[in-house]
Amino acid sequence: MDITIRPKGQLDLLSQHEISLLEGSNNNSVSALFRQCALAVLSCGSAHDDGHALLEQHKNFEINVSRSSRGVTLELTNAPAEAFVEGKLIRGIEEHLLAVLRDIVYIQHQVPIWERNGQSASDVVFNILRNARALKPRKKPNLVVCWGGHAITNNEYNYTKEVGYFLGLRKIDICTGCGTGAMKGPMKGATIAHGKQRQNQGRYIGITEPGIIASEAPNAIVNELIILPDIEKRLEAFVRLGHGIIVFPGGVGTCEEILYILGILMHPANKDVIVPLILTGPKEAANYFTALDTFIKSTLGDEASCLYTIIIDDPVTVARTMSAGLLQVQQSRQKQEDAYHYNWLLNVEPDFQIPFEPNHANMRALNLSKDQPKEKLAADLRRAFSGIVAGNVKADYVYLIKEKGLYQLQGDADIMEKLDALLNDFIEQKRMKISGEYSPCYELVD
8 A cells, every 4th residue: 555644743843863764765763764664564463573584575565655745744655454434544553653663763763872971771661751741740540561472372462451351340441562462462451441440531652662573563552652762761661650560461571670670669768769560471381480480589598589479369359459549659659759650769780781782792791690689680691582583573673693603692501491491481481472382592501
C-alpha cells in the first residue's frame, strides 16, 4: 500500500535539520532507524520477533519525510497491507507511527545536547516522558508496570488478561513493554474492566526502545507509545513512571527486568523507597517461578528474595495486594514529599544507567562473581541477560553473532551452573522465541 500522511500537533512543523536527518535519500543512520521502527509499527499483529527477517520480507518498503508549504508529509511506499482497512491506515497504527517520528526526532536531536550540558540520565528520561506527555501531575498513584515474556503459553496469556481485568476493576492503569504475550494480556483485560467501570480515560502505556520496537511491534491496545533511546533509559522510565510492578512468566528479557529492579532496591539508599513487586502466573507456571526464585536466592541472597511476593494462580489476590501496595506508595510519597508522577527519590546508580554495548568483548568481560556487592552482581547479571536478548532478536546483533560466533559468558562455577540451568529451562519451555527453533547466541565457558 502507498499512502501520504500529514502529522498533526507538535510534529506538524520540523526544523530543516530534523527533516534532513529523516530524509531517506541521505541514507544516514537516523533515516535507517526511522524506517526500521516504522516498518515494525506497520506490521502490528504479525507473529514475529525477528527484525532481520522483517526487513528481508519488506525490502521495497520506503518511508520518506518531505517538506511542504503546510509543514511535513510522510510518504509510505509498499507498506504492509495488514496496517490498512479499505485502503485507510488504521488509526491506532497511525498514532504509533507518529510516536515513532516524535521520539526518533527528539531522541536524536535533544539527548546529545542534554548529555553535553551535564544533565543526568534521570533528567533525560524525565524530559523524554514529559515531551511524550506521559507525566500526569497530581494524579494519585495508579499505574502498574507489567513485565513478562512475548513467548508464553495460552494459559499464561489468559492469566495475564485475568490479572489485568481485576486491576482494571480497581481503576488501575497498565504500563508494559508494549509487545505481545504478557505485554498485551494485562492491557486487554483492563480495557474490559475499565469499560465496566465507565473509565473512559484508561491508560495503556507502551515503553520500548529502537532495537526492540524494530523487532517487535507495539500491540494494538497501546494508546501511549514512548520510545527511549536505549534499554537502560527504558528500564529507568518503567521504575520512575510506574507505582508498582507485576512480573508474569517470561524469558531472558523478563529476567533482565527483575534483576534491574532488584539491583536498584538492594542499594542501601533505597531502603525507604516503596515499590510493590509481585511475581505471578497460573499453576502451570509454578515451576518457572520456583526456578527463578532459586536462581535469585543462590546468586543475590535472601535479602533480594524479600523484596518480592510470589502469588500463584490467584489473580484476585494479585489485584488486591497491588491495590494495597499503591495506597502505601501514595502515603509514602506524601510523607517524603516526592512526586506521584515521577519517582525522583529512587536512587539509580550509574551501573544501571550507562548503556551496555553487548559485543563479544564486553559480554566476556562481565564480572559474574560473588566477590563484590550484591547490587553490583545484579547489574552484571542484568547485562548478561540484556546481551542474550540482543543476540536473540535485535537485527544488528543477530548479524554480529553470525559473523563472530557465539557470545561467551564466564564467572563463578556455582553462578554459571545456576545460570546454565535457568537458560536451559527457558529453551525447553520455548520462552526464547515466538516461533521456530531456537539457536543459542551464547555459550558458558570456564
